[in-house]
Amino acid sequence: MTAASQHYTQPANPGWLRRAEFWLDQRGKPAWIVAMILGFIFFWPIGLALLAYMIWSKRMFGKSCRNRHSHRHAAFQQGFNAMRPSGNVAFDAYKADTLRRLEDEQKSFEDFLQRLREARDKSEFDQFMDERARKARDEREKGEIEEA
Numbered sequence: 001m002t003a004a005s006q007h008y009t010q011p012a013n014p015g016w017l018r019r020a021e022f023w024l025d026q027r028g029k030p031a032w033i034v035a036m037i038l039g040f041i042f043f044w045p046i047g048l049a050l051l052a053y054m055i056w057s058k059r060m061f062g063k064s065c066r067n068r069h070s071h072r073h074a075a076f077q078q079g080f081n082a083m084r085p086s087g088n089v090a091f092d093a094y095k096a097d098t099l100r101r102l103e104d105e106q107k108s109f110e111d112f113l114q115r116l117r118e119a120r121d122k123s124e125f126d127q128f129m130d131e132r133a134r135k136a137r138d139e140r141e142k143g144e145i146e147e148a
Contacts, residue, residue, distance in 0.1 A: 035050055036051050036054065
């Protein structure tokens, strides 16, 4: 067990304060904030004590109360490990071919999205120009009617 996981496993016979802390940690930062606000509403020293505890224990500014280990770091490590050769030549060839195919599909999909954006931009611009031309024509016709 790591130090972080020991911190978030409930002790065998916790007191009510530890149980409350564990319960709030399981629900995350919003639960701590709601508890602090309710503490300020019912008896302001409780709210102030919760705020001080949240700042002192780094619950206020941390990523998450449940898991202090960065998910981004874990995902980065997992992605990095996926690129390392496995030692099996056939599997590595299959993996390289699959990754190349996925990159080609991603590139063609991004090209497709770009063409869609360009088509949408062109249709919006054409609509703008049509409206502008119609307004100019209407104003010109309106001016001709007033002169007559």
